[in-house]
Amino acid sequence: MKFFKxxxxxxxxxxxxxxxxxxVPEEEKGERATQLCRRSLGPGADGVLYLNxxxxxxxxxxxxxxxxxxxxxxxxxxxxxAYYHHGLENIGTGEYEIELPLASPVQASVQLKQPPTAExxxxxxxxxxxxxxxxxxxxxxxLRYHSVNVGNPHAxxxxxxxxxxxRKPANAAVVEIGKQLQTHPTFAPTHGVNxxxxxxxxxxxxxxxxxxxxxxxxxxxxxxxxxxxxAAHVLGRAPDDWVTVAQPGGDLDIEPVQHKLRGPxxxxxxxxxxx
Numbered sequence: 001m002k003f004f005k006x007x008x009x010x011x012x013x014x015x016x017x018x019x020x021x022x023x024v025p026e027e028e029k030g031e032r033a034t035q036l037c038r039r040s041l042g043p044g045a046d047g048v049l050y051l052n053x054x055x056x057x058x059x060x061x062x063x064x065x066x067x068x069x070x071x072x073x074x075x076x077x078x079x080x081x082a083y084y085h086h087g088l089e090n091i092g093t094g095e096y097e098i099e100l101p102l103a104s105p106v107q108a109s110v111q112l113k114q115p116p117t118a119e120x121x122x123x124x125x126x127x128x129x130x131x132x133x134x135x136x137x138x139x140x141x142x143l144r145y146h147s148v149n150v151g152n153p154h155a156x157x158x159x160x161x162x163x164x165x166x167r168k169p170a171n172a173a174v175v176e177i178g179k180q181l182q183t184h185p186t187f188a189p190t191h192g193v194n195x196x197x198x199x200x201x202x203x204x205x206x207x208x209x210x211x212x213x214x215x216x217x218x219x220x221x222x223x224x225x226x227x228x229x230x231a232a233h234v235l236g237r238a239p240d241d242w243v244t245v246a247q248p249g250g251d252l253d254i255e256p257v258q259h260k261l262r263g264p265x266x267x268x269x270x271x272x273x274x275x
Contacts, residue, residue, distance in 0.1 A: 013077050013080050014048045032048070033048040049081055063077050120264070128227050156227050204238065208221075
């Protein structure tokens, strides 16, 4: 089975193109994703992207997390998909629509000047639907967060609203709190939640660490960046223009009014799996 490894700011994915041949049976897709994503026993990744033909869009993308669960949407994965569909060595630009079976379709604009890195802008139906400011009782603290839907669920935690947490994301209890939220009854309907720990640097720049549902802490999260920018904008923290979300893997730019996400996608390698 041929596969392709790509990443968006270190948030890495294995791309399996099934448009000509169904490489992985439907009932095995989750299990195969778990096998492939094990970093010590396989290629290793945060998730697997299965690409297929679409009757209404240019390509269909399904996202399976490292634990085998299927996700609704993924900003970094969408950029990787758009770059792959455009052509990994196809210098130039292209406009594509990506179908997501569990979320609204996304428009992608790809600019490739020099492989292996493309600049991709996503035009989303909505740059995060802000739902509510909420409070949750955890084992040893009261957590204040903002619920945002970006096709998938997010809990945006501003550190200055949570005195019990460190004011620097590097010192936040990302894994401890992230794990608690995955099993909290509040998030049972969505089988967990993506959690962003955020520090405001300026009105147009935020620092974030993320614990992703079905994966754990990752170097970057595209939809998480959208959720942060949207929450900041609704709260009056951020301007109407572009907002930058800095993460361990690098920066993503979000335009929360026109519903855009801009950032790189990089091709790592192409390989063949023997079994």
